[in-house]
Amino acid sequence: MSVHNLNPARQQPGRYDHLIRPDGLVHRTLYTDPAIFDEEMRKIFGGSWVYLAHESELPDPHDFKTATLGRRPVIVARDGNGALHGLLNRCTHRGSLVCVKEQGNAPRFQCPYHNWTFGSDGRLLAVTFPDGFAASFDKKTRNLGQLPRLESYRGFIFGSLNPEVEPVAQWLGNARPVLDWAIDKDEAVSRRWRVVKGTHYTFRANWKHQNDNNCDPYHVPFLHSSTAKMNEVMHGVGKGLDHVKGDRNRMYVQYLGNGHKLFDQRPEMGDSWPRVRPIPGKETHATAILAEAGEAMGAKYLELVGRAGINLIIYPNLFIMGHGMFAVYEPVSVARTNTRYYSTLFDDAPAAFNTLRLRFAEDFNNLAGRDDNDAMERIQDALDTIPEMEWLDFSRGLGTPRESTDENGVITGNVMDDTGVRGSYLRWKELMHAEPQLGVVT
Amino acid sequence: MTDRESAAIREAMLREPSSAADALHIDDGRYAALAAETAAAHGRTDPATLSPGDPAASVLYREARLLDGGRYRDWLTMLAEDCLYWIPTSRSPSDPRRESGVNLDDKRRLLDRIVVIETGLLRAQDPPSRTARIVTNVESWKTPSGAIEVRSNLMLWERRRGYLDHYIGWQEHELVPSSEGWLIRRKIINLLNCDEPQGNITFIL
Numbered sequence: 001m002s003v004h005n006l007n008p009a010r011q012q013p014g015r016y017d018h019l020i021r022p023d024g025l026v027h028r029t030l031y032t033d034p035a036i037f038d039e040e041m042r043k044i045f046g047g048s049w050v051y052l053a054h055e056s057e058l059p060d061p062h063d064f065k066t067a068t069l070g071r072r073p074v075i076v077a078r079d080g081n082g083a084l085h086g087l088l089n090r091c092t093h094r095g096s097l098v099c100v101k102e103q104g105n106a107p108r109f110q111c112p113y114h115n116w117t118f119g120s121d122g123r124l125l126a127v128t129f130p131d132g133f134a135a136s137f138d139k140k141t142r143n144l145g146q147l148p149r150l151e152s153y154r155g156f157i158f159g160s161l162n163p164e165v166e167p168v169a170q171w172l173g174n175a176r177p178v179l180d181w182a183i184d185k186d187e188a189v190s191r192r193w194r195v196v197k198g199t200h201y202t203f204r205a206n207w208k209h210q211n212d213n214n215c216d217p218y219h220v221p222f223l224h225s226s227t228a229k230m231n232e233v234m235h236g237v238g239k240g241l242d243h244v245k246g247d248r249n250r251m252y253v254q255y256l257g258n259g260h261k262l263f264d265q266r267p268e269m270g271d272s273w274p275r276v277r278p279i280p281g282k283e284t285h286a287t288a289i290l291a292e293a294g295e296a297m298g299a300k301y302l303e304l305v306g307r308a309g310i311n312l313i314i315y316p317n318l319f320i321m322g323h324g325m326f327a328v329y330e331p332v333s334v335a336r337t338n339t340r341y342y343s344t345l346f347d348d349a350p351a352a353f354n355t356l357r358l359r360f361a362e363d364f365n366n367l368a369g370r371d372d373n374d375a376m377e378r379i380q381d382a383l384d385t386i387p388e389m390e391w392l393d394f395s396r397g398l399g400t401p402r403e404s405t406d407e408n409g410v411i412t413g414n415v416m417d418d419t420g421v422r423g424s425y426l427r428w429k430e431l432m433h434a435e436p437q438l439g440v441v442t
Numbered sequence: 443m444t445d446r447e448s449a450a451i452r453e454a455m456l457r458e459p460s461s462a463a464d465a466l467h468i469d470d471g472r473y474a475a476l477a478a479e480t481a482a483a484h485g486r487t488d489p490a491t492l493s494p495g496d497p498a499a500s501v502l503y504r505e506a507r508l509l510d511g512g513r514y515r516d517w518l519t520m521l522a523e524d525c526l527y528w529i530p531t532s533r534s535p536s537d538p539r540r541e542s543g544v545n546l547d548d549k550r551r552l553l554d555r556i557v558v559i560e561t562g563l564l565r566a567q568d569p570p571s572r573t574a575r576i577v578t579n580v581e582s583w584k585t586p587s588g589a590i591e592v593r594s595n596l597m598l599w600e601r602r603r604g605y606l607d608h609y610i611g612w613q614e615h616e617l618v619p620s621s622e623g624w625l626i627r628r629k630i631i632n633l634l635n636c637d638e639p640q641g642n643i644t645f646i647l
Binding site: 102197198199201204225226227229230233234279280338339340341345351358362363366367373374375 | 526531538539540541542543544545546548550551553554555557558559561562563564566603605637639640642643644
């Protein structure tokens with residue numbers, strides 16, 4: 001397991017050192033400079049692993065799903081033998097997108113422009129009117145571009161353009177036991193997962209704001225106070241996020257290395273189901289689940305409906321909430337980001353369980369989640385327009401006795417501190433200082 | 443501008459109006475009346491009395507007026523107790539048991555949503571979205587049970603913090619009779635971009 005030290009003296013020096021300071025200040029241009037964004041798309045969303053798709057979205061031979069690796073459109077496809085390929089969605093003839101469907105099943109991808117036809121493994125199968133090409137023309141040199149690395153970890157598929165990147169299981173490092181915990185909790189009840197699209201959002205701000213926000217419990221009692229107030233007035237205490245309101249409790253944030261970070265609510269959450277707000281159909285569906293599955297098994301299902309108690313950010317683009325909920329950060333431009341939420345249904349569970357999971361997934365995001373988007377847009381507006389004010393402050397917890405490092409290099413900080421976020425910026429610097437040799441297999 | 447030209451303009455500005463009636467009706471009484479009339483127009487929540495013959499259109503137009511005016515409590519009174527409000531994330535017909543909605547609310551969660559707005563603390567509605575919606579192509583069908591199925595097109599513009607956003611699509615309403623007139627039992631908004639990432643839908647569509 002790789003150990004990442006937050007001591008800046010141990011970092012390799014580089015040209016971004018002056019933008020991420022040892023006292024916890026980060027420069028505004030990280031969020032506003034299009035040149036830095038372009039470099040991120042090469043070095044972070046290219047040079048490292050990026051989450052692309054879940055295996056349950058493409059279970060059968062020739063199934064495919066389109067995704068983005070940074071800004072690059074890719075097709076994650078299974079060939080006839082079920083093997084996974086990460087294909088660059090670009091015809092090798094004149095460069096058109098070959099596939100514009102989100103998801104489906106196709107043994108062949110045919111470019112609509114001149115009908116060049118590729119297999120689901122990316123190989124060029126046929127060109128139209130082939131007599132026009134010289135005898136030396138070799139179809140094998142015109143296969144779809146393929147990511148040199150594509151690996152799946154327990155169903156989660158990651159891709160990279162960097163042939164030298166370490167194996168996913170190793171790269172996950174200290175994030176791996178947390179991800180395992182989340183997957184194990186669901187798999188103890190069902191292994192027949194089906195990941196489905198949830199609500200997707202777009203906002204006018206840089207992708208790193210969202211990456212920071214999901215490991216920033218400090219904002220919860222303030223930015224989301226309207227939802228807290230409503231819950232208190234309408235439904236009493238103990239609902240939603242009302243366990244996140246102060247810094248004297250057993251919850252914590254952690255920097256896990258390789259950019260990954262965790263906000264862990266589990267020490268204060270208790271059972272999940274009693275915290276679930278009165279989502280539509282809550283009572284009728286709970287009754288149906290208990291009737292169909294029996295009291296003991298039904299209770300297990302209900303426990304998997306609400307919030308699992310982890311905000312695990314797998315750097316740079318995957319946000320695991322547990323209980324089948326996760327989100328993908330999709331950078332669009334320096335000041336535009338999409339956040340795509342997903343839910344997981346169980347094919348062998350009572351239908352009412354799957355429905356309740358979907359109603360729960362809508363709940364927090366649509367009541368309070370837009371506060372985050374609004375906050376991020378306000379940040380972006382001010383950072384874009386006031387160059388004289390240069391710094392953002394991520395110093396909370398730094399230089400206090402609230403931070404400690406264990407033998408695996410995991411740095412644990414107070415629940416309201418910036419420990420996790422600071423770690424991600426050191427990873428940012430490490431990736432941006434590196435010069436990965438990106439490559440495509442053709 | 444020459445000195446002669448600017449002198450001509452000054453002279454024109456100072457000249458008496460050609461007809462006193464052009465200006466004499468603007469006095470303090472008229473301003474007071476205008477303020478009262480404007481307040482009444484902004485605050486109007488009652489059903490219109492001279493609307494088109496189709497009762498469904500009257501319901502939809504009143505709904506649009508209340509929602510654009512942020513009169514959410516009044517809008518709630520237009521809903522049947524077993525109302526469903528749904529914005530699907532894929533093209534209809536889709537199944538809410540297999541996908542999350544942008545929203546899928548019963549009356550209880552709609553009330554929660556409105557209380558969140560009423561706290562005055564909802565950052566995504568501070569300042570509030572200003573909206574104007576056009577409801578058109580209204581067609582309605584009476585059902586054997588006495589309800590009305592309505593289909594209409596929706597064009598909604600949202601202005602907030604200097605940005606302009608739009609929500610365009612078609613809607614389904616089911617209206618059921620009650621002692622207070624027609625109530626909305628189902629409202630489904632099918633957005634053109636339902637399957638794309640959505641912006642700040644923290645108001646009621």
